[in-house]
Amino acid sequence: MSRTLLQGGQVVSMSPQRPDSERADVLVDGTRIVAVGEDLEPHGAEVVDLTGRVVIPGLINAHLHTWQTSMRYLGADWTLPQYLAMAHGEIARHFRPGDIHIATLAGAVTQLAAGVTTIADWSHNCVTSEHADAGVDALTRAGIRAVFLHGTPHGLRDRSHDVAEIDRLSAGLIATDPLLSLGMAIKGPQQSRPEVVVADLRAAADRGLLASMHQSAGPPGPGWRAVTDAGLWSPSTNIVHGTGLPQDLVDTLVAAGATFTCTPENELGQGHTTRLAERVIAAGSAPSLGTDTEMVTSGEVLIAARLLLAVQRGIQHDDALTRTGLGAGEVALTAEDALSWATVEGARALGLADRVGRIEAGMEADLVVVDARMLNLWPPHDAVASALNANTANIEAVMVAGQWRKRDHELVGVDLPTIKDELRRSGNEFARRLRLPGTLDKVRRRVVRRVVDRQLSAQAAQRP
Template sequence: MKRKLIRGGNVLSMDNQVGSGAMNVLLDGPRIDSVAAGLNVDDAEVIDATGCIVIPGLVNAHMHTWQTALRGIAANWTLPQYFRSVHAGLAALFSPDDLYISTLVGALNQLNCGTTTLGDWCHNNPTPTHTNRAIDGLVESGIRSVFFHGSPKPDPKPGQKHFSEVPHPREEIERLLRSRFAESDTLVTLGMAILGPHYSTYDVSMQDFLLAQEFDLVASMHCAGLEAKTPDGWERLAAVELLGPRTNVVHGNNLTDAQLRMMLERGVTFSLAPETEMQQGHGHPITGRLRDAGYAPSLGADLESSIASDMFTVARVALASQRAFDNEAARTAQGRLPATSTLSCNDALEWITLRGAEALGMASQIGSLTPGKQADVVLVRADTINMRPVHDPVAALIMQASPSNVDTVLVAGEYRKRCGELIYGQLHRRLDELDDSGRRIASSLSERLAAC
């Protein structure tokens, strides 16, 4: 692979030692070689970044990509209706190929929006074929991703156990590790989307944590919304030393401050989805509570069945919601607003780069434009009508940018988007397939409900 020199852009490296400003970025194959002002080489393809802000690829730490065919269906639903209509209804109507097309188009859209790494939380895979086809979609898209293997959440049939009583399928994790994830240098890697103590019995939670620990996989789990199945589960897991940096908690709204501190002390990471949390009724996002404990979260788009999934919007909503809480708290306590905003745009950019890398167990590989890390780079046009004039490039990204500004996306040094065009030759065909899939699933559910 020929070396590439990104020249003439305004670089935000997200690495304090590398710095930011008018610098050039040299990519050598799949890795970043160097970042410096005045850097020039003779044997590299030049990427003209004039008028662009150059950033590390964005990280969407948590998304149920299989729901891409359901876009907008859950836009007016609270959490109980979502559980009832999606997990106990729509999910059961997905064929393996439905999972494939949703995951493929969802991942392509992430690339189009400037996300180069995706935490794909797949919990609608009742058969190995469903799982394989979801992975096929990720691989075909060319995105870097962690495939969090989960399990469906249907209502139990007579004689069946509730899903909270069923351990994660060991045989599937073993099968995936010896087949789809036998190679260590692929863009798609494996994680476990487990129930955790919030949505399972303690015995199930213990077994799932031990399985993830045995194979050194990041174990990610939801913690929010409905009442916890095992309220003291976090303390019990901590007592047997099963909480650590490979533990990822999604949402966390139900946790007490004492639980948060205990988990943070053990290196647990948190992935928040503030827009979904506020809309569906999980509770107030814990962005500020984590900040007050000296920690910063990662962010995820969560549900395209409900909201848009570009990380600029996700970060903007997360920032605005916490500023609103802080402003109201200051008014109540002091009778006046804070002198300045309590969280900065730079904080928000960290949430969707560095902190996302940490949550997915990839801090040494992605999240910043650091020499030696993977060449995941995004060029965002800042010379457009919605961005000029740029007084502060970080503020411009978080407060003004949209997917339309994403000009070029590279993953491991390979183009995924160039000059504003997604590089995928069958996009129109795949979009038609997505339309067909979504309409058939939605109409099937309507027919079922009408027959009841």
């Protein structure tokens, strides 16, 4: 097995047993980290000099729809109702398995380039087994660590998740790829009837799988009470957005070990509303981070981390201003907190906290090298803040399970021209449909928008 010694970098381990940052070496043997410390002996390992760089755990994007990558920024000015109507009500039904494959591959490779080593791929356009298999195969080809969250298109509130398809997937390629695991992207209490969400969560629990769901733009409906009464909230439950959930329900969910994922840029821009993270923090927990859809916003999880930190600090300052007429004298949340949301908390949300998210002996060797010698980060006075304020251009190297996926600022083993060409061909077809709809498409668009508006209005009127 190969051994690599990362030597001389400033290490931000995110480990509670180590300093916030330190000059240290990291020794990798095979897929795992075997030692972290000063002046480690290479013992035959390849030595990589990282003087002037910052080494961090692989970033984790805990909520991403890679299948939409080919439609990048077509919805940059869409609200949530427009996104639901156009992306799901109109375009999703035209996706072929090949479209899912190239979008997922490109989306995963883009994440690797940006320092993300693990994604929760919320693949909710698996209309056939072939669509699902295309997504799984693309993740394998990308070489990224991923939780493939199998989902189906919006609608069908009366239909439980297809557990036969879940069982088929769990016995297939996912079972043999050490970087992949399976979960369920369920419609949840907001988008399905109480008996359906209870059945879905029981199915996930019976199989030991992560179940993730959306909640946004409205108060919690009766399904939330049904799940609480059934005792089905657990650490294997993940709530995305979570906006509209009151503090007492958040307290109940946190006490049960459920996790939350915020996608702040998307939530701010599309109208999900933003008041969740402070409630999770008040309950004694912390959020993970996602970027949601590149149809609408950037896929860089470090942007999400900085935005959520700014939003939470803004809330703190506003509260202080209301009480005293002045902003807060000190901030309650730090750059290290924000980086933890994109590492430690992401690992916890995906059930991978014992494998990734920290740089410690025994953990999987998912590592990112940030080039702090570049002008936008120079001089690197604070390694944590430098890492938080990095962008894709600063990501010099990325390692997943001991394998280089990016090195010397270049992706390894990736045929970018072919990926870009296939992505463009696939995406151009969807762009044409959006920009030049036929007569029937225009009629369908109006009908779908009315249905979406009616559903969102009904959600807004719900009470538990």
